[in-house]
Amino acid sequence: MNQKRTFGTVLTILGILGIIIGALAFLGIxxxxxxxxxxxVPFIVGLIFFMxxxxxxxxxGDRA
Structure with a gap:
């Protein structure tokens, strides 16, 4: 697996977590x-990481 793709996957997962934490904090849960x-703040940072x-x-691209 390519390092860029792995880093992109990690950023996406961190972004999802940031969005969830921001939404839970906004709702007070x-x-x-x-x-x-x-x-x-965590919502916007999570959105940036996700995108x-x-x-x-x-x-x-994939290379074999």
């Missing part, structure tokens, strides 16, 4: 102790 405004990971996986 899980006792994360973040305000509504502060919960936007970068998807883009890296999509644009990296």
């Amino acid at each position: 899980g006792n994360l102790g973040l305000s509504k405004l502060n919960s936007a 970068a990971g998807i883009n890296l996986v999509k644009t990296t």
